[in-house]
Amino acid sequence: MIALRHDYHWHLNTKNYYYLAKVNYLFVTPPQFEPSYPSLAIPCLIAFLKKNGVERIIHKDLNVDSYNYFISNEYLEILVKKYRYHRKYKNIIKDTKSAKHQIRNNSVTPKEYAAAKERIISALELVSLDSEYFNLSFNNLTYKGIDVSEDSIEKIIADEHLNIYAVFFRKILDRSILMSSDVVCISINYETQLLPAITLARLVKKISDVKICAGGSYLTHLNDEILTLPYLFKYMDYIITGEGETPLYSLHQYLNNNKRIEEVENLYFIQGGIVRKSCKVSYEIVKELPTPDFKDIVFNKYFSPIKILPIYHSRGCYWNKCKFCSHTYSYSHYRTRSSQSVVNDIKKYKSKYDCQSFYFVDEALHPMQLESLSEMISDCKVRWGSQIRFEQEITRDLCINLKKSGYTNTLIGLESANDNILTLMGKGTNLKTIYQVIDNLYNAKINIWLMFFLGFPGESYNEAENTLNFIKNVQNKIVSTYGTGFVLTKNSYIHSHPDEYRVEIGKQNDYFILQVPFKSQQALTDEQIGVLLDIYRKKIASNLIDLVLSNSHGMFFSYYDFKQLSLLKTQKSDYE
Numbered sequence: 001m002i003a004l005r006h007d008y009h010w011h012l013n014t015k016n017y018y019y020l021a022k023v024n025y026l027f028v029t030p031p032q033f034e035p036s037y038p039s040l041a042i043p044c045l046i047a048f049l050k051k052n053g054v055e056r057i058i059h060k061d062l063n064v065d066s067y068n069y070f071i072s073n074e075y076l077e078i079l080v081k082k083y084r085y086h087r088k089y090k091n092i093i094k095d096t097k098s099a100k101h102q103i104r105n106n107s108v109t110p111k112e113y114a115a116a117k118e119r120i121i122s123a124l125e126l127v128s129l130d131s132e133y134f135n136l137s138f139n140n141l142t143y144k145g146i147d148v149s150e151d152s153i154e155k156i157i158a159d160e161h162l163n164i165y166a167v168f169f170r171k172i173l174d175r176s177i178l179m180s181s182d183v184v185c186i187s188i189n190y191e192t193q194l195l196p197a198i199t200l201a202r203l204v205k206k207i208s209d210v211k212i213c214a215g216g217s218y219l220t221h222l223n224d225e226i227l228t229l230p231y232l233f234k235y236m237d238y239i240i241t242g243e244g245e246t247p248l249y250s251l252h253q254y255l256n257n258n259k260r261i262e263e264v265e266n267l268y269f270i271q272g273g274i275v276r277k278s279c280k281v282s283y284e285i286v287k288e289l290p291t292p293d294f295k296d297i298v299f300n301k302y303f304s305p306i307k308i309l310p311i312y313h314s315r316g317c318y319w320n321k322c323k324f325c326s327h328t329y330s331y332s333h334y335r336t337r338s339s340q341s342v343v344n345d346i347k348k349y350k351s352k353y354d355c356q357s358f359y360f361v362d363e364a365l366h367p368m369q370l371e372s373l374s375e376m377i378s379d380c381k382v383r384w385g386s387q388i389r390f391e392q393e394i395t396r397d398l399c400i401n402l403k404k405s406g407y408t409n410t411l412i413g414l415e416s417a418n419d420n421i422l423t424l425m426g427k428g429t430n431l432k433t434i435y436q437v438i439d440n441l442y443n444a445k446i447n448i449w450l451m452f453f454l455g456f457p458g459e460s461y462n463e464a465e466n467t468l469n470f471i472k473n474v475q476n477k478i479v480s481t482y483g484t485g486f487v488l489t490k491n492s493y494i495h496s497h498p499d500e501y502r503v504e505i506g507k508q509n510d511y512f513i514l515q516v517p518f519k520s521q522q523a524l525t526d527e528q529i530g531v532l533l534d535i536y537r538k539k540i541a542s543n544l545i546d547l548v549l550s551n552s553h554g555m556f557f558s559y560y561d562f563k564q565l566s567l568l569k570t571q572k573s574d575y576e
């Protein structure tokens, strides 16, 4: 049990007076992932704690702050001097300055936005050139030839000179906020946040005795390993997996001597040098959750011409049967709330933040949700977009109503254009439905973004080619595609049932990586996938909107309309 700052006082609750400690919570979104809009994770937690009377909360988005820091004039000036023999970066300071302005200008065209983003990517390239351990891009972070073992992590996070995140955190960490905080909560939802997050935790521990609690969907994927990873607790006191609302409030009660630590749901903690797991598990009742609170979010820091807010209708996936997918692992089962409560949130955000664009982070909105939202959102006069599945219920009329309600963009996992592979994947759709839905969306002038991958175990070379031919056939009706090779992920159905797919799981040396090595007699080789992806990039993707643009789904979901994006497409198909 920790000694908290016990300046207790009375708070007025609608029902009764209750006793509450003044515990300061500092919530941190660590680098690194796309900086176009704020993440939804921490605002959900803040709203829940506030609903339960916990008021003393601060939220810092260090992800967007890190981008602003690395491409600031001051930072780039030092690099330009150091790398003056690289002619490519001669004008980088001026170019980056205008690009930052352009990308935040609400009258920017898609073409200007793309050019600005290219210039920012060049600046990040220069930052990477100087970085010992990391390659930074607009929406990704990769490691420079290092594994992600405990030894490597330890070496990198302790290197306060060459680890650019250590330098960044030392510079911007507000000691006064830190010293007045009792708990720092770090949200780790992407693998790319792991090293920056541990770097941060180490520095925080170095300058204060604050408790550190980490959580998020990335850590949830390590559920099976955390008990055997005491290393994580070197810098973190608590790890919460799964949904964080109820566990975090329980932790608050524990820290105020009102609960035993074993009763804190979904919690891992260290006791007597051993990692322990509480025996209680919790899942939120989604329809009872409060409106996420974006307090402390400074919208003009984001790399976006307009304010975009993430919003949710449900947690988990209503389909939840795709054999390659592990997205819903963090949420367990599917739960939803009413479309009316979603629309109420949109109205609140519109009046509170003057936000006109919303991006649904649901794995896929159900056709019934699309139907009810299309009826209810119209009055709000906003733009919105989401992921959907190819379902027969996405009819012509529904698409027309969606468009009328402000629905501008949709992202869909095509994955493959072969009925037998779709069946093998458990996608629950077929080519006939896919063609029909694309037609309906296209005719309603809704922007379509497709994702696919090649090399699913059991897919032949010809079948992979079919998928590329399909994209070529529909290229005039879609805005862009995002194609990759198949990746076997931890906690997917195939990962736990490799025999069904004649997949042999390779030895994994590194528990922190969610991609699982595998061999399969039935899968395409890396070389074959490489050849096909090369064809895709050169002869198909080049007819669609540049990937530089399409990577930023959130941005385009709610901002540009069909006509604006169509203008960007060039028609120069020569793929046979």
Ligand code: SF4
Binding pocket: 317, 318, 319, 320, 321, 322, 325, 326, 327, 328, 363, 364, 389, 413
């Ligand atoms: S791939 Fe999409 S639709 Fe399929 S289970 Fe995963 S989240 Fe659901």
